[in-house]
Amino acid sequence: MNEEKFTRETVLSVRRWSENLFSFTLTRPAHFRFSAGQFARIGIEVDGEKIFRAYSVVSSPFAEELEFFSIVVPDGAFTSRLQHLKAGDSLLLEKIPYGFLTLARYQKPLPHDLWLLATGTGLAPFLSMLQDFAPWQQYQHIILAYSVRTRDELAYVKDIESIAQSFGEGGARFKFLPIITRADSPASDHVLDQYVLHQRLPILIENGLLEQQAGLALNPATSHVMLCGNPQMVDDTRNALKARGLSMNRRGEGNIAVENYW
Ligand SMILES: Cc1cc2nc3c(=O)[nH]c(=O)nc-3n(C[C@H](O)[C@H](O)[C@H](O)COP(=O)(O)OP(=O)(O)OC[C@H]3O[C@@H](n4cnc5c(N)ncnc54)[C@H](O)[C@@H]3O)c2cc1C
DSSP: OOGGGEEEEEEEEEEEEETTEEEEEEEOOTTOOOOTTOEEEEEEEETTEEEEEEEEOOSOTTOSEEEEEEEOOTTOTTHHHHTTOOTTOEEEEESSOBOOOSGGGOOBSOSSEEEEEEEGGGGHHHHHHHTSSHHHHHOSEEEEEEEESSGGGOOSHHHHHHHHHHHSGGGTSEEEEEEEOSTTSOSSOEETTEEOBOSOHHHHHHTSHHHHHHTSOOOTTTEEEEEEEOHHHHHHHHHHHHHTTOOBOBTTBSSEEEEEOO
16 A cells, blocks of 8 residues: 555554453544544554554544544454554554445435444444534434443443433433343343343334334434444344335435445
8 A cells, every 4th residue: 555545643542341342542633534424444564564444433523533442353354453552552544534424425304313223333433423513403313222242342331421411411312222132131221321122123123112212213204324333233224124114325315324344
């Protein structure tokens, strides 16, 4: 890759959530402007070779630093090395951001209800959106459903709570729906004040529980639905939404926008 395509940035902090999940912040070069929901391409150098991977930006478009949320894939070419990151290390950052999982893509229906449905690190672009002003100005209701396998994988819960307080009028317009899919969690379970669901997202749409907990109906005339993360979840959830009359967003029109992480 041409040297001019990226800059070298410094790692400012690392936050570990669990054995296989961590977040880190990087210095943000002045030229790196992005819309909430976009991703960066981050690189490391291994034996003189550069390896780049896509990473959704977690931080708000107004933040001074760039934050990212990462999985550790034990034998992954990138993350098996990235997991040892510490403050003061340097990483490569491509100069331009990428991606179309942004609110600007929606023209019709007009913004009314925003559903953000994530698995695992697919939460990242939604955290950026929720810390931007646009969704709070444009939407009446915002629902964030965040599905993980085990309780210790449920990262950013306190941050989501504080976003709800600062932007979401203490929860009047915002609903957080955590989902833990492994059966070892108790049936009646809470994270902070939130009731925890236990089925996979497509099932929760089919059986109506997601809407029941959200206190809102999925509606082709009013819903914008964004899906991010595991491609199997994205596929199955998209099909469940289509069965409810929602359509893929193309050229600005339609309800569903997706991003697959692999
Ligand atoms: C648009 C886009 C945005 C992305 N944003 C993020 C992000 O914000 N955070 C992040 O951790 N990853 C993100 N990814 C995935 C990321 O680019 C890498 O795949 C990941 O860092 C693993 O790299 P690797 O070389 O270690 O393993 P890879 O060889 O890239 O992946 C090996 C396998 O690991 C699994 N895997 C890869 N990524 C994930 C993941 N995120 N969660 C669970 N399993 C995974 C898949 O089974 C995959 O086949 C994104 C991918 C895309 C396309």
